[in-house]
Amino acid sequence: MSSRILIVDDDPVQRRLLKAAAERAGYETELFQDGAAALDRLTSPGASVDAVVLDLMMPEMSGLEVLERLAGAEIAVPVIVQTGHGGIETVVQAMRAGAFDFVVKPVSPERLALSLRNALKAMSSPVAPRLKGNGSGFASIVAASPAMDRVVSLAQRAAASGIPVVLEGESGVGKEMVARAIQVESARRGKPFVTVNCGAIPENLVESILFGHEKGAFTGASERHAGKFKEADGGTLFLDEVGELPPDIQVKLLRAVQTGEIETVGARLPKKVDIRLISATNKDLIAEVKAGRFREDLYYRLNVFPIHIPALRKRKEDIPQLVRHFISRFSSAIGSHRISGIAPEAMALLTAHDWPGNIRELENAIHRAIVLSDGKRLTCDLFPQIAAQLPGYKLGAADASGEAGLVAIDTNGPVQRSYRDVSRDEADAQAHADVTAPQPAPPMEPSYPSVSAITPDGEVRRIAELEEELIRFALLFYGGQMSEVARRLGIGRSTLYRKLKDYAIDPDHPNREAA
Incomplete structure (x- = not known):
């Protein structure tokens, strides 16, 4: 029997699109245009509903109100919220209110199907599911965001050929995992996959480690x-942080890429090797070429098929998926099956964090929390380092149950409000006592540059100058969320990307001067 999905959205077009996507994935659907009607259905005796897709922005009763009512009625149906307005603060509120996952409008059918599948798995298993991280190849990549869908799509195309690939992105975003997936899905599956971290090898040993040496070649x-090239013969060689290679080694690497031959230290004749080369870097190689630190001819040999892997802060939709994946993996690894999931407040905390260390930092935080946890689910007090990095938030004292909660600090007065798990009676009492209490928010607004239409000489500025400055301002204001920036500026995303290129604006650092 197929699962039944409730779709709640005041937009009839969105309802039809969601219905088509859910039914294409094999689910039965019921449609509702407002939250009150959906609540009546969910709270009716004998209601058989497996999951809910809920729009956050609706008249009369918002999606957040629906989530709060469901929590008050102790209805445990998984809810996937849709958001097309607001920033990460809205998402954090939804996760704190108990949402299982969130998607950004317009959601693709594949993304919706994945989220529904994960929600239904989570409800049917006492332990968080492995989600998309099962198996090998691209099935091992845990992701739900459109940005990572594009990465996987490009990587699948690269796997179908022997084309040289460069994986770009910050440290910890998962470049090696993508490289391994390309190897597994390619014709070289089952052959050696050899990894070399070029930035971790002493400069005087790089040549010997990469290309090998003969006995007695040097003291x-x-x-x-x-050597690593010979070890990878027939398979794939993954050069991590290739931008760290010394100039003389870059010459030898260029020859190896061009001719398929390597020169072993101390050998008289070159040796043939058959490898698939995948490189990775967290640097801007074009900037390195301009600075003379990376050979231009080698750059064009390696950078045949570039794939950029965005930072985790640019794809927040992946955080809930990764959190549940790591909970499942580490609970099994340490022989503890008591961890059944994560508290909504803790998930909201992790979603709000920017994760400068990317997936590696998130993985370590979850591992540490599981080791320290004594309860059935992970709570906010297990992530003190994360809470300390969020402006305006701190961990409150533990309550009677031993669980600490997040406290939002109001700098306009001494009042503090705790966001932790409370009983239904406590929640009702708090709601009546503090009806007008503000939503949790950082106490200090970030400092944004002003946009002036007048020059220092008192003249009106050119339109192009104002446009560039306004785009930089919008990127800062909306935290680099390209869809939101384009929508607020009233232009299409393709137009926005073109203007970024025209004005040489780096979307990750919009406040820097154009190069």
């Missing part, structure tokens, strides 16, 4: 070493 060479 200390007491035996022959094949």
Whole structure:
């Protein structure tokens, strides 16, 4: 019997699109145009509903109000919220209110199907599911965001050929995982996959480690070493942080890429190798070429098929998926099956964090929390370092149950409001006592530059100058969320990307001067 999904949206067009996407994935659907009608259905005796897709912005009763009513009625149906307005603050409120996942309008059918599948798995299992991280290849990549869908799509195309690939992105975004997936899905599956971190090798040993050496080739060479290129013969060589290679090694790498031959230290003749080369870097290689630190000819040899992997802060939709994946993985690894999930407040905390260390930092935070946890689910007090980095938030004292909560600090007065798990009676009492209490928000607004239409000489500025400055302002104001920036500026995303290129604006650092 197929699962039944409730779709709640005041927009009839959105309802039809969501209905078509859910039914294409094999689910039965019921449609509602407002939250009150959906609540009546969910709270009716014998209601058989497996999941809810809920719009956050609706007249009369918002999606957040629906979530709060469901929590008050102790209805445990998983809710996937849709948002097309507001920033990450709205998402954090939804996760705190108990949403299982969130999607950004317009959601693709594939993204909706994945989110529904994960929600239904979570409800049917006492332990958080492995989600999309099962198996190998691209099935091992845990992702739900459109940005990562594009990465996987490009990587799948690259896997179908032997084309050289460069994976770009910050440290910890998962470049090596994508490289391994390309290897597994390529014709070289089952062959060696050899990883070299070019930035971790002493400069005087790089040549020997990459290309090998003969016995007696230099002082200390007491035996022959094949080298990483030879180890990877027939398979894939993954050069991580390729931008760190010394200039003389770049020359030898260029020859290896061009001719398929390597020159072993101390050998008289070159050796043939058959490898698939995948490189990775957290640097801007074009900038390195301009600065003379990276050979231009090598750059064009390696950068045949570039794939940019965005930072985790640019794809917040992936955070809930990754959190549940790591909970499942580490609970099994340490032999503890007591962890059944994560509290909504803790999920909201993790979603709000920018994760400068990306997936690696998130993975370590979850691992540490599981080791320290004594309860059935992860709570806010297990992430003190994360809470300390969010402006205006701190961990409150533990309550009677031993669980600490997040406290939003109001700088306009001494009042503090705690957001932790409370009983239904406590929640009702708090709601009546503090009806007008503000939503949790950082006490200090970030400092944004002003946009002036007048020059220092008192003249009106040119339109192009104002446009560039306004785009930079919008990127800062909306935290680099390109869809939101384009929508607020009243232009299409393709137009926005073109203008970023025209004005040489780096979307990750919009406040920097154009190069």
